[in-house]
Amino acid sequence: MERYIDKFLDYLKVEKDSSVHTVINYSVDLKEFADFIQEKEIKDVNVFDVRKFLVDLRQKGLKKVTIARKMACLRSFFKFLCREAHIKTSPMIGLVGPKLDKKLPLFLNEDEVSKLLDAPNENDLSSLRDKAVLETLYSSGIRVSELVGLNIEDIDFIGGIIRVFGKGKKERLAPIGDKALRVIKSYIDKRSSSGQSSVRALFLNKNNRRLTDRSIRNIIEKYIRVASIRENISPHGLRHSFATHLLNRGADLRSVQELLGHANLSTTQIYTHLSTEKLKSVYEKTHPRA
Numbered sequence: 001m002e003r004y005i006d007k008f009l010d011y012l013k014v015e016k017d018s019s020v021h022t023v024i025n026y027s028v029d030l031k032e033f034a035d036f037i038q039e040k041e042i043k044d045v046n047v048f049d050v051r052k053f054l055v056d057l058r059q060k061g062l063k064k065v066t067i068a069r070k071m072a073c074l075r076s077f078f079k080f081l082c083r084e085a086h087i088k089t090s091p092m093i094g095l096v097g098p099k100l101d102k103k104l105p106l107f108l109n110e111d112e113v114s115k116l117l118d119a120p121n122e123n124d125l126s127s128l129r130d131k132a133v134l135e136t137l138y139s140s141g142i143r144v145s146e147l148v149g150l151n152i153e154d155i156d157f158i159g160g161i162i163r164v165f166g167k168g169k170k171e172r173l174a175p176i177g178d179k180a181l182r183v184i185k186s187y188i189d190k191r192s193s194s195g196q197s198s199v200r201a202l203f204l205n206k207n208n209r210r211l212t213d214r215s216i217r218n219i220i221e222k223y224i225r226v227a228s229i230r231e232n233i234s235p236h237g238l239r240h241s242f243a244t245h246l247l248n249r250g251a252d253l254r255s256v257q258e259l260l261g262h263a264n265l266s267t268t269q270i271y272t273h274l275s276t277e278k279l280k281s282v283y284e285k286t287h288p289r290a
Contacts, residue, residue, distance in 0.1 A: 001034040004042055008080050017169050019145075029073040042081065047091045050074065054095075064098040071097045107240040112229050113138055119223040125190050126206070130219050132180070132187040133203055133211075137235065139180035140164075141242035141259055144216050144235040150202040152188060157181055166261045174259065243271045 009027055012018040018026075036053050037045060057067050071092070078090035108116065117138065120131035137147060146164040154163040160181065161173045184202070191204070201210035216235050224233060233241075243256050257265050 001037070001040075001042055004081060004086060005030045005034065005077075007084070008077050011080055019167065025069065026073045026076075029070045030077060032070075033074060043087050045087075045091050047093070047095065050091050050095060068097045071095070106233055106237050107244050108229065108233055108237065109241075110245060112227075113238075113241055113245075115227040115229060116220075116223055119227040122186075125187075125194055128183070128187045128190055129203060130223065132183045133216060133219055134223065134238070135180035135183045136162075136176065137216075137238040138242055139177040140174045141239050141246075142174055142261075143167075143239060144213050146261075148203065148211050148213060148216065151200045152202050153200070155181070155184060155202070157185060164261070170261070172261050174261070240271070247271055 005027070008030070009023055012023050012026065033053055036056065037049055040049070054067065054071070057070065075090070075092045078087065078092050081087045082090050117131070117134050120127040120134070122128045122131055133147070136142070136150075137144070140162060142162070142164050143166065146166055149165055150162065155176075156162065160176060160178070162176050163171065164174055165171055188202075199208055203211045205211055205215060213235070220233065220235050220238070239260070243260060246256050246259070247253070253265065253271075256271065
């Protein structure tokens with residue numbers, strides 16, 4: 001089993017160009033499955049073995065979303081083995097994953113976003129950087145992983161766009177507003193005067209190194225407290241706010257899909273649920289029998 005797992009992980013890294021996060025998760029999931037079936041040959045694994053594994057996961061109290069991820073991992077793994085002719089048929093055929101509850105993401109309303117973006121005082125380099133981070137996240141709607149990967153040359157100040165590398169390192173261009181660009185420019189200028197001009201990464205910590213995902217979360221949590229906003233919003237919450245506000249102001253779903261860098265429209269459709277409050281407001285104001 002171990003050598004097949006190694007082959008599959010190499011395939012994810014080299015051919016699929018999967019993220020480090022995905023490779024690590026899949027490695028853990030497959031090791032867990034290998035331990036469960038013990039010494040059984042891969043060609044002898046059947047649908048009943050997988051079902052027993054899933055029952056064991058449920059009995060351990062794992063969440064539906066975690067079980068669904070492990071099933072997706074096994075599905076990809078056995079599909080790869082079939083393609084490489086290591087096995088004839090996948091034991092995943094006919095297995096259906098747990099039905100996931102649709103959880104609507106948290107987002108801020110427009111007033112709350114304004115309070116958050118105005119919270120940094122901009123008096124020093126770190127607070128100016130924080131302001132630029134917040135403005136960039138909300139103005140472009142990019143993921144935190146895309147934000148921390150930005151380099152200075154990825155910002156087109158004249159065209160008003162930024163180059164980002166999304167999931168699977170797919171490159172795309174994302175529009176960004178003038179307010180965000182002005183703050184980024186101020187931050188870069190102040191950074192240059194403080195001796196950090198030679199570093200390519202856009203957002204740096206005090207040690208002159210690229211900010212991490214954790215750093216971005218800390219920044220947002222800090223200014224949520226400063227702005228006295230009730231919601232404990234995550235960094236992804238600004239992306240949710242970006243999409244919701246666009247739809248509330250009349251953007252079509254396809255355009256929002258492109259802006260978010262979603263491969264499938266179904267991923268974007270969750271934001272239609274978030275716009276219900278706005279639709280109800282319009283209905284109550286315009287329908288004669290509301």
